[in-house]
Amino acid sequence: MNPTVPFPTDPVRRKSYGFVEWFRPGEFDRTEQLLPNILASGAGYLRTHLSWAEYLAPGGEEWFDWLIPRLGSQIDLLPCIHYTPPSMSRTGRSSGAPRDLKSYADFVDHVLTRYGRHFSHIELWNEPNNLLDWDWRDDGDFLLFCEMVGGAAYWAKHRGWKPVLGGPCPFDPYWLNLMGERGVLGVVDAVGFHGFPGTWDSETGTWGGWDMHLGEMRKILDRYNRDAEVWITETGYSTWRSDEMEQARRFVKALSVPADRMYWYSWCDVPPDVPVQEGLWFDPRHYHLGAVTHDYQPKLLARLLMEGGVSRLEDVTQLATPNLSAGAAPVVVTGGSGFIGSNLADSFLQEGEDVVILDNLSRPGVDQNLAWLTERHGKRVHPVLADVRDLRSIEAAFSDAKAVFHFAAQTAVTTSLAHPIDDFEANARGTVNVLEAVRKAGKNAPVIFASTNKVYGALEDLKMLEVEDRYIPANEGVRSHGIGEDRPLDFCTPYGCSKGVADQYVLDYAKSYSIPTAVLRMSCIYGPRQFGTEDQGWVAHFLIRALSGEPISIYGNGKQVRDILHVDDAVQAYRAVLSNIAEVKGEVFNLGGGPLNAVSILAVLEEIEKLAGHPLETGFGDWRAGDQYYFVADTRKLERQLGWQARVRWQSGLRHLGEWLADNRFDGRSRRRQKQKVRA
The missing domain is CATH 3.20.20.80 (Glycosidases)
Structure with a gap:
């Protein structure tokens, strides 16, 4: 040289x-x-x-x-x-x-x-x-x-x-x-x-x-x-x-x-x-x-x-541009580049709040969500590209926080079965790290945690009736209202265990340290900005496969029932908890679409086939560990204490997600094909 x-x-x-x-x-x-x-x-x-x-x-x-x-x-x-x-x-x-x-x-x-x-x-x-x-x-x-x-x-x-x-x-x-x-x-x-x-x-x-x-x-x-x-x-x-x-x-x-x-x-x-x-x-x-x-x-x-x-x-690597001004009190969203986190962050940013997005970007596609937030809201978005497993690297992100929403997690049951230690580190230790960072900051910031219905286990004691396209509970009360928060915990699979441990730590920090915390145990959330996979985010995954013309794998017989909830309704639930945190400190709520949005996998596939405009190629495999025949959240506690309701019905929500995917993942091609078929 x-x-x-x-x-x-x-x-x-x-x-x-x-x-x-x-x-x-x-x-x-x-x-x-x-x-x-x-x-x-x-x-x-x-x-x-x-x-x-x-x-x-x-x-x-x-x-x-x-x-x-x-x-x-x-x-x-x-x-x-x-x-x-x-x-x-x-x-x-x-x-x-x-x-x-x-x-x-x-x-x-x-x-x-x-x-x-x-x-x-x-x-x-x-x-x-x-x-x-x-x-x-x-x-x-x-x-x-x-x-x-x-x-x-x-x-x-x-x-x-x-x-x-x-x-x-x-x-x-x-x-x-x-x-x-x-x-x-x-x-x-x-x-x-x-x-x-x-x-x-x-x-x-x-x-x-x-x-x-x-x-x-x-x-x-x-x-x-x-x-x-x-x-x-x-x-x-x-x-x-x-x-x-x-x-x-x-x-x-x-x-x-x-x-x-x-x-x-x-x-x-x-x-x-x-x-x-x-x-x-x-x-x-x-x-x-x-x-x-x-x-x-x-x-x-x-x-x-x-x-x-x-x-x-x-x-x-150039996405991280910390620019928080002195004296600012941001909302911190861990996993803020993810599906629910980015939608929640956007709702605060639209109101002029500063939002710290703490994310390790490990999930493919989520950096697109961070770029979207930055393009829409500029300097009020404060990316901290770090991992909740590394306490030293995340502590500063919480030093001035006025509220914390904790979504960062390992989210797939299948991954937890293959890598239980990694699952524990992300979900259990990561949550304790977040809680400790908030406690060390000394601002008593509320912490609202995204838990899961998997903490209730496989619900094997619930007697089920099998009808044409779905399972329904034999118990009339459960059939009418869903699973309530009084359901005993029964951790199943490493994922259920790690999220359950985190769930209980979050609740205990309200008791032991007087930190205002609350837990939302979620059913299946879907909507825009979701990059679904076979292991997690099944509604978006099915739509993506359908719009791509690719086969869809179903584990079990497809009669499993879930109360799917549009992300806009989920965001409103999280915000309602924060707005009322003084009244609901240390409490847990089930969050889902409720009985009005209870659908089987087969019913969702039938609706997706209409949206795609062509027959779907499907295949069936063995049941997965811990898979529930039926889970519908009883949301009456949320409705009663916070005035929240699920407003988006599942058919219109599915259509909304399909349109977003067509425009943002398929350049509008799928939507144009649908319009052409309607004109024909």
Whole structure:
């Protein structure tokens, strides 16, 4: 790189990036699982290790004979050759120098001959100034390292490949200058840099910033090899506190720094049962550096990259623009970019209120709701892109709050069954974090919590009658009015348990700490700004599938009954509770459409078929765990104490949602088709 020409730091121009991923011998299935998604993320590079010690271990040669061609045929591959076979090491450890220093160059030569057609660059050792990777106690002046790596680099360059010197960790300009004095920098084409600002490097301590450290590096390289490139061979951010938005921001920042390549560490979290390095097993930061979880669930970074690459990532990370003026007393809506949260926030914003939107944007599509709020209401929208599981990152959002609506949650029963610990952390711990943040703020702000009818369990004791298209309760009182708040709690499924725990904590904070709280146990809410999925938001999901002409899956026989409630009515209920919080402090209300909006799944599908204007393709599967045959909320307590009523009837509400989806998700195409059929 010519040092007189400024390096392009505009992130829009710096689109190329790579990932680091170590594959252990025998991980054939894991490799095949990860590689397509790494490619789908838009990555152009992949850095992986080619362990000398593992290669010479039983089965090692066969493993790398499969791995290197498999990776190199799909992506620009950078193999990192390190770790001495213990039998050849001076210390008996893989971090020790080989007894015969030339044997490392011989192995590099073997790798180039055997695999060289699959890559152009080859990295020589990893973190050579780190005791865990290079035992400098027996090589205090790095003479052994310089002779070993310098010889291997010279030979690789002679044979036509481009050697890369492994990055020091932590960065040490004195060590790098020593490599220049010893001649190593003169025979490499690039030098790696490792830096993890915000995870291990303190930004107020040892970390001086990208510009400072890379500037030092460039200055040293210019003394010994002006043509050598600067590569960030490892950078990343651990989400061990669930701050996925910060990881996404750090990725965008790393793309803009003055380096010729950037490799993000890593694509996938380390499984919790795998030791990272000796002595580091219990440091949680090591296990959460990936863009996806250890069981391959995308974090925000991976999801955004796979949705639209760097431009999509930049758009979302730039949504957070805190601008709350001194003395403002905002309404805080956690999960405020979600379906109900965004509609509620909009109602306050229309009245001139400042609203803090606290959301981690983990649900696909909800960033569109945040953008919609910002476009409509400008500076009165205050995004705080954080996760309720991370108390430290959310506390400031509640410091001046005059009211809090808590919607942020893991919302799917199916997800809770697959990941019960994550479900607990989001729903139970996240709720306690919100309550504690409000308590610490000391303003006694009301907290109104979105609970669920799932806290009543599967209602298996209710005798049901099966009629033509639905189930109805045999008990005439339940049939006439629905399920009341006096129904005993019976938590079922991890989701029901986590929401139930949160429900009870919210009520108890009114008793134990005199915080004005209330709970709304909701039935099925539907309406505009809902991005429904098969697991949650079934009314919108059915409509989306129907308007797309795609098949609809039904679990059970479709005769399950729910009292679906339009979101406009739900918003009015939440606002009514806030307006009367002094009178209803510590109380719980069931919230749903009530008996007048009680419909079976089959009835909803029949109405959707009319709206779509074509027959629906449906399929039936097994019942899901905890699924209720019947749930209709008895809303008489809400009506009696707060004067609230459900005003939108389900047929007109369904039509309203269909029109919104047609205009906002299908560019009006479905609505035009419906009009054409009417004219025909």
